[in-house]
Amino acid sequence: MITSRTAVVxxxxxxxxxxxxxxxxxxSGSGGGSGKIAFIQGVSGDEFYISMQCGIEAAAKDAGVxxxxxxxxxxxxxxxxxxxxxxxxxxxxxxxxxxxxxxxMQAPLEAASRAGIKVVLVDTTLEDPSIAVSSISSDNKGGGxxxxxxxxxxxxxxxxVLVISTDPGVSTADARVEGFEEAVGANxxxxxxGVQYSxxxxxxxxxxxxxxxxKDPDIVGIFAANTFAAEGTATGVRQAGKQDQVKIVGFDxxxxxxxxxxxxxxxxLIAQQPGTIGTDGVEQAMxxxxxxxxxxxxxxxxxxxxxxxxxxxxxxxxxxxxx
Amino acid sequence: MSNQTxxxxxxxxxxxxxxxxxTFDLVESLGKLARVQVFQIVLVLAAIxxxxxxxxxxxxxxxxxxxxIIQNVSILAVLGIGMTFVIVTSGIDxxxxxxxxxxxxxxxxTMAAIGGDGWGVxxxxxxxxxxxxxxxxxxxxxxIGKAKVPPLIVTLGTLGGALGLSQVITGGVDIRxxxxxxxxxxxxxxxxxxxxxxxxxxxxxxxxxxxxxxHRTKFGLYTFAVGSKEQSARRVGIKVDMHxxxxxxxxxxxxxxxxxxxxxxxxxxxxxxxxxxxxxxIAAVVIGGTSLFGxxxxxxxxxxxxxxxAVLQNGFVIVGVQPFWQQVAVGAVLIAAVYFDQRRRDAASxxxxxxxxxxxxxxxx
Amino acid sequence: MATVAPAATPILEARGLSRSFGNVRxxxxxxxxxxxxxxxxxxxxxxxxxxTMVKALSGSLAVDTGEILFxxxxxxxxxxxxxxxxxxxxxxxxxxxxxxxxxxQNMFLGRELPAxxxxxxxxxxxxxxxxxxxxDALDExxxxxxxxxxxxxxxxxxxxxxxxxxxxxxxxxxxxxxxxPTAALGVVQTRNVLDxxxxxxDRGVAVVFISHSMPHVMEVADRVQVLRMGKRVATxxxxxxxxxxxxxxxxxxxxxxxx
Numbered sequence: 031m032i033t034s035r036t037a038v039v040x041x042x043x044x045x046x047x048x049x050x051x052x053x054x055x056x057x058s059g060s061g062g063g064s065g066k067i068a069f070i071q072g073v074s075g076d077e078f079y080i081s082m083q084c085g086i087e088a089a090a091k092d093a094g095v096x097x098x099x100x101x102x103x104x105x106x107x108x109x110x111x112x113x114x115x116x117x118x119x120x121x122x123x124x125x126x127x128x129x130x131x132x133x134x135m136q137a138p139l140e141a142a143s144r145a146g147i148k149v150v151l152v153d154t155t156l157e158d159p160s161i162a163v164s165s166i167s168s169d170n171k172g173g174g175x176x177x178x179x180x181x182x183x184x185x186x187x188x189x190x191v192l193v194i195s196t197d198p199g200v201s202t203a204d205a206r207v208e209g210f211e212e213a214v215g216a217n218x219x220x221x222x223x224g225v226q227y228s229x230x231x232x233x234x235x236x237x238x239x240x241x242x243x244x245k246d247p248d249i250v251g252i253f254a255a256n257t258f259a260a261e262g263t264a265t266g267v268r269q270a271g272k273q274d275q276v277k278i279v280g281f282d283x284x285x286x287x288x289x290x291x292x293x294x295x296x297x298x299l300i301a302q303q304p305g306t307i308g309t310d311g312v313e314q315a316m317x318x319x320x321x322x323x324x325x326x327x328x329x330x331x332x333x334x335x336x337x338x339x340x341x342x343x344x345x346x347x348x349x350x351x352x353x
Numbered sequence: 354m355s356n357q358t359x360x361x362x363x364x365x366x367x368x369x370x371x372x373x374x375x376t377f378d379l380v381e382s383l384g385k386l387a388r389v390q391v392f393q394i395v396l397v398l399a400a401i402x403x404x405x406x407x408x409x410x411x412x413x414x415x416x417x418x419x420x421x422i423i424q425n426v427s428i429l430a431v432l433g434i435g436m437t438f439v440i441v442t443s444g445i446d447x448x449x450x451x452x453x454x455x456x457x458x459x460x461x462x463t464m465a466a467i468g469g470d471g472w473g474v475x476x477x478x479x480x481x482x483x484x485x486x487x488x489x490x491x492x493x494x495x496x497i498g499k500a501k502v503p504p505l506i507v508t509l510g511t512l513g514g515a516l517g518l519s520q521v522i523t524g525g526v527d528i529r530x531x532x533x534x535x536x537x538x539x540x541x542x543x544x545x546x547x548x549x550x551x552x553x554x555x556x557x558x559x560x561x562x563x564x565x566x567x568h569r570t571k572f573g574l575y576t577f578a579v580g581s582k583e584q585s586a587r588r589v590g591i592k593v594d595m596h597x598x599x600x601x602x603x604x605x606x607x608x609x610x611x612x613x614x615x616x617x618x619x620x621x622x623x624x625x626x627x628x629x630x631x632x633x634x635i636a637a638v639v640i641g642g643t644s645l646f647g648x649x650x651x652x653x654x655x656x657x658x659x660x661x662x663a664v665l666q667n668g669f670v671i672v673g674v675q676p677f678w679q680q681v682a683v684g685a686v687l688i689a690a691v692y693f694d695q696r697r698r699d700a701a702s703x704x705x706x707x708x709x710x711x712x713x714x715x716x717x718x
Numbered sequence: 719m720a721t722v723a724p725a726a727t728p729i730l731e732a733r734g735l736s737r738s739f740g741n742v743r744x745x746x747x748x749x750x751x752x753x754x755x756x757x758x759x760x761x762x763x764x765x766x767x768x769x770t771m772v773k774a775l776s777g778s779l780a781v782d783t784g785e786i787l788f789x790x791x792x793x794x795x796x797x798x799x800x801x802x803x804x805x806x807x808x809x810x811x812x813x814x815x816x817x818x819x820x821x822x823q824n825m826f827l828g829r830e831l832p833a834x835x836x837x838x839x840x841x842x843x844x845x846x847x848x849x850x851x852x853x854d855a856l857d858e859x860x861x862x863x864x865x866x867x868x869x870x871x872x873x874x875x876x877x878x879x880x881x882x883x884x885x886x887x888x889x890x891x892x893x894x895x896x897x898x899p900t901a902a903l904g905v906v907q908t909r910n911v912l913d914x915x916x917x918x919x920d921r922g923v924a925v926v927f928i929s930h931s932m933p934h935v936m937e938v939a940d941r942v943q944v945l946r947m948g949k950r951v952a953t954x955x956x957x958x959x960x961x962x963x964x965x966x967x968x969x970x971x972x973x974x975x976x977x
Contacts, residue, residue, distance in 0.1 A: 074676050074677070098673040100670050100676055101676055102676075103629070103676065103680070104628045104629070105625070106623075106625060106626045106627070106628050106629075107619055107621070107623050107626050108615070108619065108623060108626040108627050108628075108629075108630065109626075109628070109629060111425065111618075111619070112421075112425045112663065112666060112667065113666070113670055113676075115418075115421035115422075115424075115425060115667075116418070116421070116666065116667040116668075116670035116671055117670055117671075118421075119412050119413070119415065119417060119418035119421060119667070119671055120409065120412045120670065120671040120672075120673075121411075121412060131527070131619070131621055131623060131626075132529070133527075133529040133619065133620040133621040134619035134620060134621050134623055134626075136620065137536070137540070137541055137620070157529070197525065197625050198524070198525050198526040198527075199526055199527050227525050229525075229625060230625075566841070569842060569843070570840065570841035570842055570843070571830050571832075571841045571842075571843060572841050574819075574823060574830070574843070577816070577818060577819060578816045578819060578823075578827060580818070581816035581817055581818035581819055581871075582814075582815070582816045582817060584812075584814065585813075585814040585815055585816045585827070586816065586827070586828075587798075588778070588798055588810075588814040589798070589814070589827045589828030589829070590797070590798060590799035590802065590828045591827070591828050648816070648817065648818035648819075649818055
């Protein structure tokens, strides 16, 4: 006897099969949805990626194409992969993406490339970036070194320094830390306490800093290697009441960090140029679409924002929270 | 005689029954309501698919896209099997995401230590992953079944414990050294001579097997009995404590399997990943009609419940809707599902205390 | 029709049971006895120890002191399963049904019939046989249960009671305990239950039921045993007693006929 459950199962299988048949008969050609590119952020709601989005949207408008921006709610490859797969299905001409993991995103982006979609890596990279037409990121190593120079200027006498990074294995953050470590190693006046990981969580960064200050109360400088790390580090220092003693140099210049800069809890911000990364990305994508020569690797620069120049020339480098 | 099904609340009347006058309306409408739940979500899924097919006819209904959706829900499906059993007993398992990560980590480390690339190494990795999952599952099970600690608390603890241990073992650095055979065949491979993803086939086979266990065997029946009224199950001599141990052990082992599947699909341990997995799995099970308060549920419903958020997200991305709306939409579907479940429960358990939320927090023997 | 304390061995006997919960002495050196095929009503005021006695005799509760004899042999009723194996079944006031399961599943809960052959060892069940036997058991009880495949939680209190009683009666080989079986029932259903009690006893199974309704007690019981403050204070022949005598024994206004 046919139970209702059997009927339900049969009905669903029938309707899904009907859709398959409908789908199979439709054209499944290579990428080439004209006039459409996609931008997949590392995490949505992060001012760095929003500034990038603004740059991309402006450049796309000039080039006469539309941009759809998507991003996972956390910097997490298990969340980003389904988004990449869905974007690939919508067949844009190009995808600009900040991969959340060098290994996990390799295969999905290879699939995009095989489907004829031009892939441009912005900010973070892959294990094998050759599948992309271009990789664009800040010179993070140089940025790390510049961060150390800023700490040197702020505390010429030397002392203990600490680094708060996000997650090990994030290529951009690791490069910044590397640049900083090399620079601090060359200067014997400073005592390097090592790097700790806040997993992109400001609350975790605050906890780590509080604990570090409890262990070493005479820290003179902390380098926070990304947006959320910088936010949390400033909070941790203020909770310990050591704003006058500890100099903080943060990477990235979101509105919250600019506020901390104005308040004096953070002394310098190393701002990347996410907007430029975005516009460069669109440029490379359009070149690839039009079969013109592309530049495989582009390094963008950074600017140092301090309390002195925040209202002057530094203002333009602050990350945007909306376009 | 008639087609046998044991799963409660999903049966039409056998043809010979004559309704007695007093209880006709009540039972009839309850039967309709219960059956309607599974129909409802299938209709919802069909409607969502229809809408997106109309909005993006060239992209959405295409096999390449559908194949991706199926591939991406496969790991969640494996977790959903265990979670269905657990939630039917009116328990909960928050640790599945972390056990997944832990199993992947230990498995990857073991395979890296053995060295080599072939199926032999991979087989060891698979067994290790299952073993890890089983161990965490047994831990959960004993604490919940024997020590009588509430499931919410226990699995919250193992969530932290498993994830923390993963970070200790790896120093927080992901292991990206996964045998290519795993990635190529299980992660992205297809069934021979088809384009059906192998990982999805594995998930489907498991769903079918455990669906049969849930709905047709004594083990499944006892699961429903314990979830429906644990005290009654004890009175008739069912060994409730051991049964709960087995249920959580099952959930843990499947999380271990999911760990090796995840390793195959992502090629990395993704320790910082799986952040939303727990809630996604629970949402899928609940949307599918399994009641958080126990006693009611279907494996088929869980499968449909998995697809609804996945299809919503996929469709939204293709059509170009902002990511945040996707969360809103999934949240709305979840609330609607729980609302209908509550209405059904009120009709089904008259005369019973309705503060069944207590079951999540306390364990009255 | 009723047999009064025949000379055979009691199928179930309790001697000197005592049980305390903290400071409260629920059973205080209490006795009980019942013979095969007999209907005994266990009455007493609230807090007299009736439910405790039933729980102790059905394996749901341990006793501090005292002994229990089944068919003359001392037994240790560790759990309801042990009691069930001896042939003692109980229907408590909360019925102990699983509301989401249907009538057939509840009837066989814990005692399922495995499917024939190798499938049975894998855990598959012989639903059709169980369904038929459930229907037979309910028919014998005269219970009108609309459908065997609808969750029992959706049925009225009377139907649920019928299923619970049918379950106990179907599996019982020695003694059936019924704790307030007619408490929530209407007139017709109460009639059915009382008839069932009689029918079960006629089959040779002993029935113990707790009740607050003296008319029912006097109608269907063979003997009445009265508990007061944890002790058995009276054993009366139901056919030869009066309401006043019963109430008097319960409240202690009169000393009982047997001590």
